[in-house]
Amino acid sequence: MNGVRVFRQWVTKGCVLLLLLGWSCVVVSAERPNIVWITTEDNSPDWLRLYEPSGAPMPAVERLAEHGLTFEAAYANSPVCSAARSTLLLGCYGPRLSTHYHRAVKKAELPEQMKPYPLYFREAGYYTANCSKTDYNIVETAAIWDACSPRASYRNRKAGQPFFQVWSLHETHESRTHAKFDEKAAAAYVSKPEEMTVFPYHPDTALFRQSYAHYLDQHRETDKRIGAFIDQLAADELLEDTIVFFFGDHGGVLPRSKGYAYESGLRVPLVVSVPQKWQHLFPAPAGSRITGCVSFVDFAATAMKLAGLEPPAHMDGVPFLGAGVTLEAVNRRDTVIGYADRFDEKMDMVRTLRKGRYKYMRNYQPYYPDGVFNAYRYKQAIYREWFRLAEAGGLREPQRAFFERRAPEALYDLERDPHETVNLVQDPAYRTMLESMRLELRETLQAMPDLSFYPEAVLAREALANPVEFGENHREQIRALSELADLQCIDFQEAREGIADAVRSSCPWTRYWGWMVAAAFGGEAQVLVSEAKETLLNDSEPFVRLRALEFLAAFEPLAMVGPLSDMIRETACSLEQLTFLQTAAWLQLIEPAVRFEVEADDLQSGSVLMNTLLSSRLDYLKTAGRSASVP
Secondary structure, eight states, X not given: OHHHHHHHHHHHHHHHHHHHTTOOOOOOOOSSOEEEEEEESSOOGGGBTTTOTTSBOOHHHHHHHHTEEEEEEEEOSSSSHHHHHHHHHHTSOGGGTTOOSBSOSSOBOOOTTOOOHHHHHHHTTOEEEEESOOOOSBOOSSOSSSEESTTOOGGGSOTTXXXXXXXXXXXXXXXXXXXXXXXXXXXTOSSOGGGOOOOTTSOOOHHHHHHHHHHHHHHHHHHHXXXXXXXXXXXXXXXXXXXXXXXXXXXXXXXXXXXXXXXXHHEEEEEEEOOGGGGGGSSSOTTOEEEEEEEGGGHHHHHHHHTTOOXXXXXXXXXXXXXXXXXXXXXXXXXXXXXXXXXXXBOOOEEEEEETTEEEEEESSTTSXXXXXXXXXXXXXXXXXXHHHHHTTOXXXXXXXXXXXXXXXXXXXXXXXXXXXXXXXXXGGGHHHHHHHHHHHHHHHHHTTOGGGSOHHHHHHHTTTSHHHHHHHTHHHHHHHHHHHGGGGSOHHHHHHHHHHHHTOSSHHHHHHHHHHHHHHGGGGGGGHHHHHHHHHHOSOHHHHHHHHHHHTTTOTGGGHHHHHHHHHHOOOHHHHHHHHHHHHHHHHHOTTOOOOOOGGGSOOOOHHHHHHHHHHHHHHTSSSHHHHOO
């Protein structure tokens, strides 16, 4: 009854609001539920009082939770916008479609039968409106939405037509953290910097505290807009006919969250309203908190099930709401897959598996520190401050770990260590669990199959006309490459023979991964130096030469500047060039004496996006020193 009373209060309040604006209430009797997705950008549960006592009060979201379900373990599968939204759109894991790079330099074409979820709703008679962010990494062969613009609204549907509406809110977006911070600005915050609890991996400085307070205030502003949207639904007498989802489009935005596959980048707040009329579609009564794991790959299938539609077989997700879904089944769900790859010009390959309270993280290029420079990310003043403190030696563990070489794999106990700062890989008590989770993740990636076992430039050239078909045709090779890559996770003496066989293979992608495995071992693999030099000089595949060069950089970083500069100048492929420039940025990070004589005339021309990414890398490389790179 409390939920019904709240709904009635919203109806009364909303009708008065709209009448004052000269609008009239519209009464619609729906035979199927309307569905609304309210997405807030760059937003993790750490910042909401609904989840954490230190979070921002968000009364509108909290009222939704009072008459809805709050999910404790909801996840974006990718920690960045376009990759996360592409997963939402298709209900499929991004790495099997090559929709997981941010942003796509070349977009993926999909088989005709693999449609975005709004098209299934349109075919079923729903009016679909997206207000208004898309950011999809696919070729759109036809209009996905009935309306997609800043003014798109369910109000433009036919009388009595059910609707699916998406509202995207930007107040918490990363761009809002680019503001200048000073004492005068901080004095105006509702959230007080001196009251902030700084995460253990961040340095506790005045600037970090100001950024925390500013970000919390942005959540307060977001909540006002959410309340207005709910008021509108209530005033239109639609609230009892409408299931409302509130969630973040991926995790938070402060350093080591957006773009990174930690909990701070992947975990999102999720609240789903439970109108009394549609209570039979929910596994628990209003006000319940759900502990089972759900993720974006499940959202499209869940929305379809709520609408009485059958999710298509090509979707990877499994509904967590809808007729026949039980609370026991939802809370039994304990597994989530995550992935992080290229973010603008910064490249990486990370995969994660959450299993109950434990999180397994696989860093396939562990010699790259998390803190490799990224132009857009370093617009945040606190990123720049963090970098300067690291360079000056003013950080302790775990604060300096962001700028250090990573382990190939990590295991975290999320109950004891929610910020993922204590890697349990070397603890003998967890060895059985570690090996089990390593195997489960590997088998999951093989089953997709995960296309990132090939360089992005190769996928752009050979796979994107039909990534599903490419994956099927290369399934066995991907299986072999993933097993080869996991040699990084064992003792070098045990892995040595497999690495040696790999770097001598006739298959370029076996050689490619062989040298990435060797690079993960660094100095332990010194016995391979002579062979790596031979590869750098003579291999026919540029990407194999690049990975051999990265291995050699552990021994002779300055000697690698000339060969890498030649590779950057000589390639005719702009995406290849961007990959080579990533290696250059990494070299400059780990060896301050490194300088590259690469000029603007050496850059390949491409799309506006590609030209921007290449220019960003070049600007970084041409600075006089590391500190000057992050003004």
